[in-house]
Amino acid sequence: MELPGLPPGLLEALVAHSGGRRLALVGGAVRDLLLHQVHNDPWRGLVDLDLVLEGSAPELAERLRVWAGPERLGFCHIHGAYGTAELELDGVLLDLASARQESYPAPGENPVVRFAALADDLARRDFTINAMALELAPAAGGVVALELLDPHGGQADLAARRLRLLHGSSLNDDPTRVLRAARYAARLGFELAPGSLEQLRRTLAAWPWAWRPGDPPELAPPALGTRLRMELDLLLEREDWREALGCLQAWGALPLVEEALQNDRHWRRRLRWAQRFALPLLPAWLAVVADLPALAARLQLPHHGQKLLHQFVQLRQWLAAVQGSSAGWSPSRWSEALEERGGSAEAVALALAAGLGPRRPLLRWWLRWRHLKAPVTATELIAEGLTPGPALGQALRARRAQRLDQERP
Missing domain, CATH: 1.10.20 (Histone, subunit A)
Structure with missing residues (x-):
């Protein structure tokens, strides 16, 4: 098996400096190469290479840095405490990691990590299609052969275009994995395996996490807070969000974020308008939620997103209060009422995207009135x-x- 697009001698250099330890290519490059071979999917090229070493990845990076010299090395960042390193060698980005094993002290919490064997590293991953590796093995004539490792049946799932969780407690440990499933479904055209869909529904029904809706938002575990928001950011920024969010809703997964999103039938319209208004998509998607401040705090939205939602909530409440009395207001009355509240143009645009209030005066204010002096x-x-x-x-x-x-x- 060959990996196209690599500079000559790069794999040989990696093996030569690995200290005789097992070294394997993992992640998207393996999956995409096999998809190209099995389904003739377009080869996406090598954005970067993820490599796992049974040993110290920082030490491997340091040896490569010395060997390459400034002519071949773009940069080298070593993170000794985490057993990882990133470097650019011969124009290729390399992410090196020491093989590790994970255990979860409580459902949804950050895992406890310890260094381990390559098999343990593959067993900690999310889906079978991501639990394969191409081991770099020395071959005759000084070349390097790529030997496929597939201990969890990932090839069969790739052939079936199926997303199968690696073990029975995958979502119990880390519910953000279902968001990654939606991202892969949107990008690769895969379906969630029936057993994995059943695990999702069973896990949601049991709700094994210590935090529940209505509890203080700051007590939510990372997988229902910060990590959940990070996965949502990636989904909205990098994937076909229509497909990905549609999958999450069809699977019944959105109570992980908020129950109101599961029952929302207008999110496509709202996000299309948000794009037209150049609004951030995550606040626009969340706009249907009643207690937005609590959800924003739980997800730890960046300051700009929290500020926008705070202004939107105030505007939403005010529009509901004046709904029966604002008919016949003049442009100056609308402008004065909107501007004296200190609301931003973004908040008004979000109200328009959400279909709130009388559309005509809000849209005229946003498009023209606010600019008049x-x-x-x-x-x-x-x-x-x-x-x-x-x-x-x-x-x-x-x-x-x-x-x-x-x-x-």
């Missing part, structure tokens, strides 16, 4: 005899209101 400047009003102070600001606002009310409501 008074037809005179403060300097011109001072030249007319007004003195700087509150009266000047009031006059500018009055002139702007007059201009706004010349617009179509």
Whole structure:
């Protein structure tokens, strides 16, 4: 088996500096190479290579750094405490990791890691199609042969375009794996195996995690908090989100995030509008949730996302409060009401994407009214005899209101 696109001698250099330890290529390159061979899927090329060593990956990286020299080495970052390293060698990105084994102290918590054998490293992975490896083995004539390791039946699942969880407690340990399943389903056209779908439903029914909806958000385990949000970010940024989110909803997996999302039938429309308004997709997807601040805190959204959702919640409450009294408001009245609240254009755009409030005035404000200024400047009003102070600001606002009310409501 050959891996196309590699610089000559790279595999030989890796083996020569491995110290006689077992070294294997793992991850997406293995999966994509086999997909290309089995299904004639397009070969995506080598973005990077993930390698696992039965031994110290940092030591291997250091030996490669010395051997390559500045002419062949782009960069080298070694993380001794984690047993990993990244380097660019002959233009190829290499992610090196020491083989490890994982155990979970409690469902959904971060795993406890210890160095182990290659077989243990493959057994800790999420799906059978990701639990294969190409071991770099010395062959006659000084070349390197790639020997396929498939201890969990990944080849059969690749042939069937099937996503099968590696063991019976996979989602109990790490529920974010179902989000990765949706990402692979969207990208590769795979289906979730019946047994894995049953595991998902059984796990959700049992809800084995210590945190439950309604508990303080800061107490959620990482797999229902930060790690869950990171997987959502990857799904929305890198995959066909229509397909991936559709899979999660069809599988009944969205209560992991929030029950309201499972029953939401308008998320496609909302996200399409969010794209048109250049809004971040994750806040737009979450906008249907009632207690957005708690969910944003649990997922630990970045500051910008939390601020946007906070403004959106305030706007949502205000629009509901004025729903019966805002009919017939003039452009200046709408502009004053929206702007005096300190709401951002993004929050109004999110309300539009979510289908809230009277669409016409919100859209006109977002597209045009907010950009209109008074037809005179403060300097011109001072030249007319007004003195700087509150009266000047009031006059500018009055002139702007007059201009706004010349617009179509």
